[in-house]
Amino acid sequence: MTTTFLLIDLPMILEKFVLILVVVMASLGIAMYTTFAERKVAAILQDRRGPNRAGPFGILQPLADGMKLFFKEEIIPNFSSKALFVLGPGLAMLTAIMTSAVIPWGDKVHFFNRDISLQIADINIGILYIFGVLSLGVYGIMIGSWASNNKFSLLGGLRAASQIISYELAMGISLIALLMITGTLSLKEMVVQQQNGYWNVVLQPLGFLIFLICSFAECNRTPFDLPEAENELIGGYHTEYSSMKLGFYLFSEYINMFISSVVMSTLFFGGYDVPFFDEAAHADWGNWLALIGIAALMFKAVCFIFLFMWVRWTIPRFRYDQLMHLGWRILIPLALFNMLVTGGVILYFFNK
Amino acid sequence: MNTQIIFILLSLMAIGSAVMMLASKNPVKSILWLIVVFFAISGHYILLNAQFLAVVNIIVYAGAIMVLFLFVVMLMNLNAETEPVKNYRLQFIGVISGGSLLLILLTFLMRTPVAQPVQMKVGESGLIGKLGMTLFQNYVLPFEISSVLFLSAMVGAVIIGKRN
Numbered sequence: 001m002t003t004t005f006l007l008i009d010l011p012m013i014l015e016k017f018v019l020i021l022v023v024v025m026a027s028l029g030i031a032m033y034t035t036f037a038e039r040k041v042a043a044i045l046q047d048r049r050g051p052n053r054a055g056p057f058g059i060l061q062p063l064a065d066g067m068k069l070f071f072k073e074e075i076i077p078n079f080s081s082k083a084l085f086v087l088g089p090g091l092a093m094l095t096a097i098m099t100s101a102v103i104p105w106g107d108k109v110h111f112f113n114r115d116i117s118l119q120i121a122d123i124n125i126g127i128l129y130i131f132g133v134l135s136l137g138v139y140g141i142m143i144g145s146w147a148s149n150n151k152f153s154l155l156g157g158l159r160a161a162s163q164i165i166s167y168e169l170a171m172g173i174s175l176i177a178l179l180m181i182t183g184t185l186s187l188k189e190m191v192v193q194q195q196n197g198y199w200n201v202v203l204q205p206l207g208f209l210i211f212l213i214c215s216f217a218e219c220n221r222t223p224f225d226l227p228e229a230e231n232e233l234i235g236g237y238h239t240e241y242s243s244m245k246l247g248f249y250l251f252s253e254y255i256n257m258f259i260s261s262v263v264m265s266t267l268f269f270g271g272y273d274v275p276f277f278d279e280a281a282h283a284d285w286g287n288w289l290a291l292i293g294i295a296a297l298m299f300k301a302v303c304f305i306f307l308f309m310w311v312r313w314t315i316p317r318f319r320y321d322q323l324m325h326l327g328w329r330i331l332i333p334l335a336l337f338n339m340l341v342t343g344g345v346i347l348y349f350f351n352k
Numbered sequence: 353m354n355t356q357i358i359f360i361l362l363s364l365m366a367i368g369s370a371v372m373m374l375a376s377k378n379p380v381k382s383i384l385w386l387i388v389v390f391f392a393i394s395g396h397y398i399l400l401n402a403q404f405l406a407v408v409n410i411i412v413y414a415g416a417i418m419v420l421f422l423f424v425v426m427l428m429n430l431n432a433e434t435e436p437v438k439n440y441r442l443q444f445i446g447v448i449s450g451g452s453l454l455l456i457l458l459t460f461l462m463r464t465p466v467a468q469p470v471q472m473k474v475g476e477s478g479l480i481g482k483l484g485m486t487l488f489q490n491y492v493l494p495f496e497i498s499s500v501l502f503l504s505a506m507v508g509a510v511i512i513g514k515r516n
Contacts, residue, residue: 081378081380081381084380084381084384123403124403124479124480125403125404125407125480128404128407128408128411129407131407131411131415132407132410132411132414132415134415135410135411135414135415135416135419136410136414136415138415138419139387139419139422142419142422142426143384146380146422146426154426157426158423158426158427161419161422161423162423165416165419185480
């Protein structure tokens, strides 16, 4: 329940606080090393070595990058709204992290005689919450781009907004088909269903494909990185940004990538479910079982992150009209078709 | 007690940002304050245990409609210098019509009997399962008719857009 925090339940508040802290810190840490992984993957795909100077195998490279960004001069352009200019990257980071609240990171763990659920908030509208936060994600970019008082920034921001709105539709419709099958909006229950039955990707292959393409577009990743097309828009919506404010924009993209990988694993690939392994039969493993679950979820997420990078360094950027054509003329009809077929099959074969 | 404190905070937030929305000169800032109002109202929905309404309010209003508003305002590039000249007669008419609307609202608010106070955290009518059952069993016809209305509005928008 969302309203549990209204009751005075100190251990509960403490437990949730620690959980939030751990999840946010872990997301930031993983996103940090995703930037490193991106450079390494790019290097491997282009037959280079990649960063290898800072620490063994370049393992300290993200720290060096962060230090560099922090120590750079901070420039706020004249004639721009200063408050909104600062608000932009803040909002981008906030919306990127907020999604992690409803994701079930694992099953329960048992500490200090308490069963602690590894999900910050098991609300019964989990997937809609993710959608709500997702639709707010565009504000960080739009506000920042407008406050920059730069035509190229504004163009980048408008591109980002129209792209995100267009692809949200197809994403939502592809999810409706999934919701018809699961019959619940709670992410936790979806995972439990997948543990006991098939993974949703088996039941909804087309829906998964549409969802995957749309999440590439929502994260502004290549081939959908038109908002920051360097050769057309200088730097896109963050042209005027410098120092750590630029860092936050770039960093929020990696957090988004990590979170959407986790969401896709949860919705379509069973979340913390280990394939061909009966969790219920090994309930006596206790905390180790939960740990195995977290490891499984992280493994799936890392595979998706690798896919994101692989595509980025393989496929060139779309043209803007191609992007809109793909979104409106191909993905939305396809998602509608998928929804109709799913509804028809459920009505015809599983009509209870 | 706790819910009351949260209710008061949320109400202050809603009213305060509504006032800020009216008071700010810059249209972009007005829109941003309006978004804050929507968040406060969503908070009220959550207090009433209507989580579905809360999230849909955010998705539809804050997430979609306000983005379009921002689009338009940003593209029109409304600055203080390009603000249209104020017509005193128009202002006068505006004040009178707004005042009469307020008067009507107040009269009807005074007349309505005080129902039982709003119950916080209880009741399931706002949860999505219950809402769906009610909509598709008791109110199917109005629901379908309103969807036809939306469809015709969409077709109309496309036709108007195509003409130019």
